[in-house]
Amino acid sequence: MIDRPFADLSVRPVPFPEPAAGQLAVRVRAVAINPLDAIVQSTGRLMYGWLDYPAVLGEDVAGEVVAVGEGVDAFSVGDRVCAYAMGIEKGRDALAGGGFQHYVAVEASMTARLPWDLSFTEAAVLPLAFSTAAAALFERSQLGLDHSTLGSAPPRDEIVVIWGGATSVGGNAIQLARAAGYRVITTASPANHDRMRALGAEAVFDYRSPDVVRAITEAVGGSAVAGVVAIAAGSAEPCVSIAARTRARRVALTSPSVSFYDQPRHGGLSVRRARLLSRLVLSNIRLQAQCALHGIRARFVWGSSIADSPVGAVVWGEHLPVALETGGHRPVPSPRVIGSDLGAAQRGLDLMRQGVSAEKLVIALE
Structure with a gap:
């Protein structure tokens, strides 16, 4: 639990999260650490101004269903599940719906x-x-790709460029784009190239190469680019350049242009925070000017947006359970277990700030 903006996480009792209509109560057996958790802790109310404190962070949970809310027919007590805990999102219950606890209320639709x-x-x-x-691939406000035959789509001669394939979002995006029939070109460090190809990418380039934009453009050749997904800080600018050179019209931005870790964990103005915000504003102005010049639409992605859209019903309700059963979708990246109790959550956030690559920090609760 986080008691106030910028505070360290603490562990203490909260009421059992009784599931509302459309919800499940899940006993959490494993919970993962996300960059989002560290960002919320680092930025206070800058990004999540609606968040009431105290709140429980944590979005990634897996465990067993222990109670079923009204109107839920697809799940039963005892089912083994994974779920997106959305407690910190606007209009949600920031105590009952946060993942860093032993029992959590989640939406059955997610x-x-x-x-x-x-x-x-x-x-x-x-x-x-x-x-x-x-959300980045299929939401109409983002790339708007066709997901009507997800998992059984015929091959298409359209390419999706995914910058940051070795990230958590990137590995899932590669697999989802391929499941929808699209070809994929991605970036990753050389140590991860074989893994990206195993997930379905047809070409992989080192994002640190000074010629990476040119190399990706040449790899596209004369094929149509359905869109570009920019993942990780600093990815937006090269992705817009790729879109401009390949005549793509949409870029989905999953990360800000600067790292929100690079600021003090306290309120008020500071030189570091002022510099970070200045870089953020100026980079966005330059980025949108470049987009306007080339007729490109670049928008930031909000992962929870699919909860209330047709995309969520397709990817969570129809595609993912079958794809996990058949091996059509692999959980990536590999988990790195950092503890067996909730006290490990703060340690996980601190490790996240130091840098985590091609793995996900997970607490395996006893």
Whole structure:
């Protein structure tokens, strides 16, 4: 639990989260750490101005259904599931709906049943990254790709460029784009190139190469680019350049242009915070000017947006359970277990700020 903006997380009792209509109560067996949790802690009310404190952070949970709310027919007590805990989102219950606790209330529409051979720690890496990837690819306000035949789509000669394939969002985006029939070109460090190809990317480039934009443009050749997904700080600018060179018209931005970790964890003005906000504003002005010049629409992605759209029903309700059962969608990246109690959550946030690559920090609760 976080008691006030910028505070360290603490562990203390809260009421059992009785599920409302359309919800499930889940006993959490594994919960993953997300950059979003560290950002909320680092920025106070800058991004989540609606958040009432105290609040429970945490979005990625896997565990067992222990209670079913009114109107829920697709799940039963005892089901093994993973779910997107949306407690910190606007209009949600920031205590009952946060993932860093032993029992959590989640939306049945953002929950998927797990196959028996998939562990809770493996499944916990999925929810937020999977939802963000789906929103970036399929929401009409983002790339708006066709997901009507997800999982059985015929091959298309259109390419999706995904910058940051080795990230949590990137690995899910590669698989979802391929499941929708699209070709994928991505970026990653050389150590992760083979893994990106195993997920379905046809070409992988080192994002640190000074010639990466040119190389991706040449790899596209004469094929149509359905859109570009920009993942991780600093990805927006090269992705807009790729879109301009390949005549793509849409870029989905999953990360700000600067890292929100680079600021003090306290309220009020400071030189570091002022510099960060100045860089953020100036970079966005330059980015949107470049977009306007080339007729490109670049918008930021909000992963929870699919909860109330047709996309959520398709990817969570129809595609993911089947894809996990058949092996058509792999939980990525690999989990790195950092503890067995909720006290490990703050340690996980601190580790996140130091840098985590090609893995997800997970707490396996006893």
